[in-house]
Ligand SMILES: [Zn+2]
């Protein structure tokens with residue numbers, strides 16, 4: 001039981017951190033710079049930690065910038081205002097993401113065109129073989145360590161880790177919580193201490209300051225990714241931009 005719960009927690013946090021740190025803050029917004037070595041390191045880290053639900057970094061960046069550009073309008077790929085439930089919202093999110101990944105939809109921005117890709121890794125990570133292998137690995141861990149079959153009910157969380165995080169962040173972050181800033185969209189800060197989604201649910205703060213690496217704005221707010229980013233900056237793994 002201890003192993004299974006630890007495995008679930010570790011997978012949860014590594015996966016959501018890869019999403020927030022590499023895909024969101026680096027690829028989509030370039031809140032900091034990294035050299036070629038660290039960029040490849042975190043690209044690979046994202047592949048390993050997201051596993052069966054790996055998101056193609058460039059396609060994610062395109063999808064996410066569409067969200068910022070059209071936030072809470074009908075053009076927004078995942079505004080909770082325009083979908084009857086969270087499943088319908090995620091189905092549309094997957095559809096737009098796939099269009100970007102397959103190259104059937106282009107954003108036409110030079111920022112996106114210049115984003116790094118890793119063709120061999122992208123191709124493998126998006127393959128059925130990679131996704132099914134990760135699912136088999138998670139299942140094997142449960143076969144070996146789960147004390148009873150009831151624990152296997154947690155396996156879908158591992159298989160669909162990325163979409164589960166995305167569903168919570170996109171639905172709750174534009175529907176539930178408080179607002180610090182009078183932005184044109186309906187973004188909200190769901191938690192003052194975002195311990196579950198490592199800062200991603202500070203949607204209102206983030207839409208107001210999309211280039212700021214610290215998603216917490218007020219004295220009582222805590223974005224738990226930021227202290228780590230600050231340390232990585234001190235260690236020269238990355239260089240923070242001086243965003244307003
Ligand atoms: Zn948002």
Ligand SMILES: [Zn+2]
Pocket residue numbers: 024028029064068206210
């Ligand atoms: Zn963003």
